[in-house]
Amino acid sequence: MKSHLFDKSKNRPAGAPRSHSILLIDDDEAMVEVLSYRLTQQGFRVLHAETGSEGLVVAHEQHPAAVVLDLRLPDTDGLTVCQRMADDPETAAIPVIILSAMERPDIIRRSRAAGCQYFVRKPYDPNALLLLIESAIGESRHWEMV
Numbered sequence: 001m002k003s004h005l006f007d008k009s010k011n012r013p014a015g016a017p018r019s020h021s022i023l024l025i026d027d028d029e030a031m032v033e034v035l036s037y038r039l040t041q042q043g044f045r046v047l048h049a050e051t052g053s054e055g056l057v058v059a060h061e062q063h064p065a066a067v068v069l070d071l072r073l074p075d076t077d078g079l080t081v082c083q084r085m086a087d088d089p090e091t092a093a094i095p096v097i098i099l100s101a102m103e104r105p106d107i108i109r110r111s112r113a114a115g116c117q118y119f120v121r122k123p124y125d126p127n128a129l130l131l132l133i134e135s136a137i138g139e140s141r142h143w144e145m146v
Contacts, residue, residue, distance in 0.1 A: 020065030020137055021045040025055035025081060026099070027074050035068070038126050039133075052076040056084055059091045065137045068129075069116070071100040071107070079114045086115030095136035099124060 022039055024032050027050045036046045047062055049055035052073045059067060067085070071078035078098055085091040098111045101122040108119045117139070118132045 021047055021062060022133060023047040023049065023055065023058055023062065023064040023067045025049045025052065025067060025073065025078070026070040027051065028070065035126075035129075038130065042130060044133075050074065052078065052081040055081055056091075059085060059094060060088070063090075064094060066133050067094055067096045068133070069096055069098050071098060071102050071111075079110060082111065082114040082116050095139065097129070097132055097136060099129070 022044045024035060024046060026032050026048075032048055036048065039046050047058055047064055049058045050073075052075050055067070055069070055073075058064075069078045069081060073081070078100065082096050082098065085094060085096060092115075095117040096115060097118045097120060098116045099120045099122060100107070104110075111119045117136050120129055120132065
């Protein structure tokens with residue numbers, strides 16, 4: 001298993017609180033590096049898996065606050081990963097944001113049916129993605145308190 005942990009939270013601004021972990025499931029190294037950097041600058045702890053099967057293991061063991069998931073993975077598709085997370089009581093409450101360049105007309109509907117909370121099309125606005133991550137975390141925390 002080739003999971004990675006980018007824990008650069010010590011680089012966050014002084015006084016910024018330690019934040020939640022975000023799991024990136026994507027095999028595009030350049031995208032992961034850029035997004036990891038942006039997230040760590042915002043105080044997030046970033047976990048990474050290159051394949052769907054690795055991502056499921058990391059999600060199950062680490063319980064991240066949110067998952068950013070690509071649809072095209074080397075071993076499976078992101079919809080299958082999303083559905084497996086939704087079906088597993090250990091990971092069902094973790095919000096999933098699909099980040100994909102896929103253009104099929106039914107992909108957003110299929111993503112929602114598989115359990116994703118948000119669908120973001122590549123190329124994406126990094127600031128908008130950060131807001132969606134924060135929103136997803138806030139909504140999942142609300143349901144944990146109810």
